[in-house]
Amino acid sequence: MEGFLAFALTVATISAIFGIVGLGVNAQWGYGGMLNIGNVAGFGAGMYTTTLLTVGAPGERDFYAYGASLPLWLAIICGGFVASIVAAAIATPALKAGVSALRLGLVTFAGAEILRTVLAVRLDIANGFPGVHGVGSGFRHWAFDNGGQDFYDLLIFLIASAVFITAFALLEIWRRAPFGRVVRAIREDSDAAAMLGHNVLKFQVQTFAIGGFFTGIAGGIYVIWLGTVTPDNMLPAVSFMVMIAVILGGSGNNWGVLFGIIITLGLLEQGSRFLPTTDDIREIMPYLRRMALAAALILVLRFRPQGVLPEQRSVTVK
């Protein structure tokens, strides 16, 4: 595939993968009002779990202790569950203490950084800073043998978008179900919700875990696509980008998340290659793009804090 088609496919694949992360974060923040500035913890947990469950036994240059050689699909699902546990483990003590959204944001931010530091320093988990390479190489070889690069790219896109659509559908069902209503009510006033008989902590932890599950699944697909994982995949900038996309698009609105992710991580990150540029500018282009994104976020917060597409009503009675 050449030119525009290849570009469109890359944008679509990135949007689908990070769209899944965005949906997970939106469940936590948009539905539940629980700020997760360290959402990359779940994403990274998914990446690392999938890696360690798919790679074979460590080679001569590897330091990691164990590789399980499981099939990809199983590893990705396990990645989702591990991510869900990691996200909930970071957030639960804070939720239990009944902290504000701000403090929860700082706790998750710090939690994700602790996880990244540990993964970078401990060689025996996943090779530390250099990371693990050749993830999903069996699958890649199979796809290349059967249809080449284009087939492989298309396959990854199809998997990612199938998962995205499933996640979207599930989260819409939850949003409209009594479950979603209660979660949103807790976001508005947790004390009042408790006095109506709802177990606030249970709903919050469940929502956090559900969001974490999807970020982890996305991480699993992403690591297969990249073929490699390093602690740098978990830099706070990744969390920031997703958070920015969700808030820009519209907290609580899954269509808004899709819109935000396509605009920010898809088009803005990938699209600038079509701008006529000199070499000087090309070099700093990624930074300029992110500056534009940050400026857009600040303007949206100033003039339309609910985001471009605000939250919808879950039910309308005739």
Add this chain to the structure above:
Amino acid sequence: MTEAANDFFSVEGISKSFEGVRAVDGCTFSIEEQSVVGLVGPNGAGKSTVFNLVTGFHKLDHGRVKFRGKDITGYPPDKTARQGIGRGFQIPRPFSALSVFENMIVSIPNQKRESWWRALYPFGKNPDEHHARERALDLLDKFGLYHLRNDKAATLSGGQKKLLDFAHVLMSRPSLVLLDEPAGGVNPKLQEAMTGFIHDLRSEGLTFLIVEHNLAFVDETCDTVIVMVEGKVMARGALSDVREIPSVRDAYMGSISKVDQKSTAVADTASETP
């Protein structure tokens, strides 16, 4: 007081201090089923704190709370509510971003699809949800909010919020309803309507405990009143009788007539609402 009365709802010697100040100090009373009881007293007497203690919002220092023969002392707010105790707020706290209708149907705990995994096989019939919707619309109709059902709760007027606050508490069919100043900041016509609702619901079997400063409203609405002063129960009986007790007059009746209703409400909000 009969034994049966004690069986329905009672608090025994409940106490609570905030930073060394005793807000509620060994307060004891009980309520009969299907009665409407007013809880009155001067500012800072600890009336709203009693509500916070009964609903489990604050932890008790001492004492016991019993409801329908069961000791519910120390139950957290959600568990207390599920026993059948509903609570309205002095300043109504509807869920602002939810519609009026959503505010109603969200108020039933333990619905089937409230669990996240059951939400996943909803395709088809769900009788619970159907009943909840019917009941919500009936109540909205009764409280005159039907035409606002799809509006965001944040857009309601103060009086409408007060009505919604009352209405959604009824969704879970509580047997005891605690109301904090249902007549506060509400116009006289609506106050009359409130009295009507309360009496209707009582005849359906509900019991009410009402904190209220507006004595005219209390007189219209409540069978008996409990007078609280400085965290203790000072007297109990029909309002007309209690009024005549000299100590009550000194502590409460004398002052309340001079105090502007609005400023009372504001001062109470600052000190007592959760």
Add this chain to the structure above:
Amino acid sequence: MPEFEVAYIVFGLISASVIAVMGIGLTLQAGISRFFNISYGELVTLGAFSTYTFSVTWAFPLFLAIPVTCVVVAVASVGLNWTVFRPMRNSNAWVLLIASLGVSFFLSNLFFAQWGSRVRRLDVPDFLSDSHKIGDVVITGTDMMIVAAVIIISMLLYLMLQRTGVGKAMRATADDPGLAAVTGINPEKVSFYTWLLAGALAGLGGTFFAMTGFLEPQMGTRIILLIGASVVVGGVGNPWGALAGAFVVGMSMELSVMFINPGLKLAVAFAALVIALLIRPQGILGQKGFL
């Protein structure tokens, strides 16, 4: 596992001093503006790069570059408040937090565009880089200068907060903004001086941080959690709390080396932040916070 040595305590003190300079700035600003400013880490980075530009690129003497940097960052800090945060001051706390995240993202990418991702070091004069042996502990002139600077800053800050009108107004506003405004304190003026002071401290702290290590455009995100830890441990809005918090964080980082991998020092500081947020949100020298 290394044995206990006095050196760890000394290193802890030095780390604490570097953190304290920035922590005092952040806590003052957070106390007055009532939000947690994630972009403060980027002001610190700006301070480091400003000193680098003046002293290395343009070859100013270091002791001229430092005050110039303080002025530059102080002006940048006030400018940031005026352009971004002040117009939003009536928004929800989360809006301000996310906005500061956006500013942080904007600035760190600006620094990348300007300075690239290369890791740099400051050149310091010989008398600062020379090592001195005191007992069993070897420290550099830079270390001594930083500890001395923190002591001087603390004394000046004490005098300012206790004796000057602006200082008293700051304390009153941090304590109770509503009451302060009623008693005739001009919140705009207090806010202006606070951001100015916070910026100057960020410039100085960033320079110290760079002098004891290195500088790179992304250091802000690491530093903000480190400073945040000291601020939250000490109690948001209280400069003496930040000082105490910096001491706790610095010591626990350096002493943790005896038990765990030295690469996890930062993780120890972040853990302190999490624990403080969960157990004692009002901090050691607690006052009622907004956080």
